[in-house]
Amino acid sequence: MKKYRCLCCGYRTIGERGRFEICPICFWEDDPYILYGKRNEHGNITSVYYYNDCDSEDYDGGDILDLESGTNHLLTLRQGRYNFRKFGAFAEDVKEFVRFPRSSEMKRWRKENCIINDELVFLSENERINNMSYKLNKKLVNLVPYDPITGHYDIRLDANESCFNLSDSLKAKIGKSISQIDFNRYPDCLAKAPTKAFSELYNVPEELISAGNGSDELISIIEGCFFEAGDTVVNVSHDFSMYEFYAQLYEVNVETYQKEADLTINADKLIAFCREKKAKGLIFSNPCNPTSLGLDRASVKKIIESLDGCLVILDEAYMDFWDQSVLADVDNYDNLIILKTCSKAIGLAAVRFGFAVANRTITNAIRAAKSPYNNDTVAQTIVSDILSEKKYLSDCRDAIIKNTKQLYSDIVSINGKYGCFEKVYETCTNFVLVKTDEFEKIYRYMLDNSIAIRKFKGFIRVTSGSAEENARFIEVLDGYFRK
Numbered sequence: 001m002k003k004y005r006c007l008c009c010g011y012r013t014i015g016e017r018g019r020f021e022i023c024p025i026c027f028w029e030d031d032p033y034i035l036y037g038k039r040n041e042h043g044n045i046t047s048v049y050y051y052n053d054c055d056s057e058d059y060d061g062g063d064i065l066d067l068e069s070g071t072n073h074l075l076t077l078r079q080g081r082y083n084f085r086k087f088g089a090f091a092e093d094v095k096e097f098v099r100f101p102r103s104s105e106m107k108r109w110r111k112e113n114c115i116i117n118d119e120l121v122f123l124s125e126n127e128r129i130n131n132m133s134y135k136l137n138k139k140l141v142n143l144v145p146y147d148p149i150t151g152h153y154d155i156r157l158d159a160n161e162s163c164f165n166l167s168d169s170l171k172a173k174i175g176k177s178i179s180q181i182d183f184n185r186y187p188d189c190l191a192k193a194p195t196k197a198f199s200e201l202y203n204v205p206e207e208l209i210s211a212g213n214g215s216d217e218l219i220s221i222i223e224g225c226f227f228e229a230g231d232t233v234v235n236v237s238h239d240f241s242m243y244e245f246y247a248q249l250y251e252v253n254v255e256t257y258q259k260e261a262d263l264t265i266n267a268d269k270l271i272a273f274c275r276e277k278k279a280k281g282l283i284f285s286n287p288c289n290p291t292s293l294g295l296d297r298a299s300v301k302k303i304i305e306s307l308d309g310c311l312v313i314l315d316e317a318y319m320d321f322w323d324q325s326v327l328a329d330v331d332n333y334d335n336l337i338i339l340k341t342c343s344k345a346i347g348l349a350a351v352r353f354g355f356a357v358a359n360r361t362i363t364n365a366i367r368a369a370k371s372p373y374n375n376d377t378v379a380q381t382i383v384s385d386i387l388s389e390k391k392y393l394s395d396c397r398d399a400i401i402k403n404t405k406q407l408y409s410d411i412v413s414i415n416g417k418y419g420c421f422e423k424v425y426e427t428c429t430n431f432v433l434v435k436t437d438e439f440e441k442i443y444r445y446m447l448d449n450s451i452a453i454r455k456f457k458g459f460i461r462v463t464s465g466s467a468e469e470n471a472r473f474i475e476v477l478d479g480y481f482r483k
Helices: 104-113 125-130 168-178 192-202 214-225 242-249 267-276 297-306 327-332 360-369 377-387 390-418 439-448 467-482
Strands: 002-005 012-015 033-039 045-052 061-066 071-076 097-099 114-116 121-123 209-212 232-237 253-258 281-285 311-315 336-341 354-358 431-435 454-456 459-463
Touching (some): 192 209, 192 377, 209 360, 214 281, 214 311, 214 354, 214 360, 232 242, 242 253, 242 281, 327 336, 327 354, 377 390, 390 431, 439 454, 439 459
Parallel strands (some): 232 253, 281 311
Antiparallel strands (some): 002 012, 033 045, 045 061, 061 071, 114 121, 209 354, 336 354, 431 459, 454 459
């Protein structure tokens, strides 16, 4: 089976005899693909059918694809170009077909009404929602599921994960611990064992720590319970997109502070912005994902101390790679929550475990608001075992920092050689951000070479992998500009 990639939208499609070989919406200009829309009784286009009338030896005839149901039927040439209207794939109530010209009209219809997966194009949820008897509320109608890069790639440098999998000895240790679990019993609702291990690793009192099913759950709990509908929370741009997502889900008003042109935060301007917006909360990551930049400890403290009555939620997911944490001072503030994750330096992204650290009053509120059994016993066991491995974690962190510095240096060298990037940002995380107009082309070129990286408009973000993975990335990047 041959594989193709649509030149217009870049999505992969699967081609074989009797099935379309390119994206049926973004079709090749020199191929005779025709799209027909079916209108309902209200005159709205509710389905699109695709027909190929090419009579070359490569085709049996025409493909008839009902994009709403996913039904695919093959017509022979003898059945004729327009006989597909009477074909059994279509309902009897088909009243009108409208041929879409190869123009902006088709592209506009696709943007408004279609979503694309690996093989087929279907109507968007908006079209389906309009025909539902139960109507979704406004905050759910336009929600789109999180869409990470999927599929197999030899090198994954797209998700800021640790490049170190657990050793066989650590897996054996975990396996022994898991074998002793009473699987018929509920988990410890306060996750005392992993909380104790976290306390000892970071030198923070246990009574200030809450465990969550990943930092995402904790963000959701905090934004859903510590603020009321209509309250204003300030986030910054660019930053982690889920901060705004959860706030809007709970009908919290979000005001976005725009960073400086160099993607840094001006502490005084941020303080003034929060005061102007009468913010009840401020949430940002430090160091920042995706910029890779950090705000020094003194500036962070100034922000916290200057915003009386404003809850500061500080995400230190990447602080293990830097030295400007305010974790040791958390009990000195009554308006501070610090988030920590096991998905980055700890190397347990598969487990989904995070921690919130705050004073006793806030911690008790988080513990009361969360689900009683939010961390399963298997996850608690794994996290407890790994967080107790202090030397292992220290060695992994040091290696990641070393690899990241080398990756940054190598990308800077590529830029010096070809003058190809607008900016390579100096990093205090485990990834490198690069500003480039060729972000889309580089991203696609990397995928074609089985390397996954992350793209944003005007940027690429590259997670530091192993020394070998980073070297391969640099080799392919050099090849892209050399060609």
